[in-house]
Amino acid sequence: MSSRVTAGTAVPAASRLARARAILEEADVQAVLVTRTAGKRWLSGFTLQAGEEPTSGWSGALLVTGDAGLVLADARYTEQAASQCPGWEVRRTRGPIAEGLPPVVAELGVERVGAEARVLSHADWAALGDAGLRLTAVDEGLEELRLVKDADEIAAIERACGLTDACFEHLLEWLRLGVTERDVAWEMTGWFRANGAEALAFDPLVLAGARAAMPHGHASDAPVRAGELLLLDFGCQV
Secondary structure, three states, X not given: OOOOOOOOOOOOHHHHHHHHHHHHHHHOOOEEEEOOHHHHHHHHOOOOOOOOOOOOOOXXXXXXXXXXXXXXXXXXXXXXXXXXXXXXXXXXOXXXXXXXXXXXXXXXXXXXXXXXXXXXXXHHHHHHHHOOOEEEEOHHHHHHHOOOOOHHHHHHHHHHHHHHHHHHHHHHHHOOOOOEHHHHHHHHXXXXXXXXXXXXXXXXXXXXXXXXXXXXXXXXXXXXXXXXXXXXXXXXXX
């Protein structure tokens, strides 16, 4: 396959940042805090893998004001952020968000902050309020930024679909009686990794025989038998 990509590919940051700044006026806030993993990557290029995102979304959080763009990251991610987010100022954070964010916004002269109520925990939201921040939910505004895909995003979706089709064709040639559901899942995973996918879109569903009746069952040691249905549900990230 020729659809190889590199994690952390630069994004058209200037145009996306300008669109994010429009939320400042719309929500009557002085800064926007971006904590959702997909939003952080879309806006700055900062990339977290599955399992890396803490509950509060604090690692690599973005803070956008009218004239500044900051990546707030702890020591595990500062070097990564500096590489992936050109044009952004990387600030090293320590401790929980309720301790680390207030000094930064105070330095910037910010009191009114737009934040993602569906990502921040209630405890963090309340603690930030107690620290003097006036928070406004801007979830819908941030989500709408990513609704209309640009040319690079469309091309990435096309590559992901192409790889998924090719993986299915590979499985049709590779598949044989007696292999287990787990064997198929591992073959699928290895093929994607070897042919340019960045990651799986989700844990693949591989269910044979009567187990195929489960809409979201997990791959097991059940074998693939002649004359039985084999259900596959899978995809990849590019």
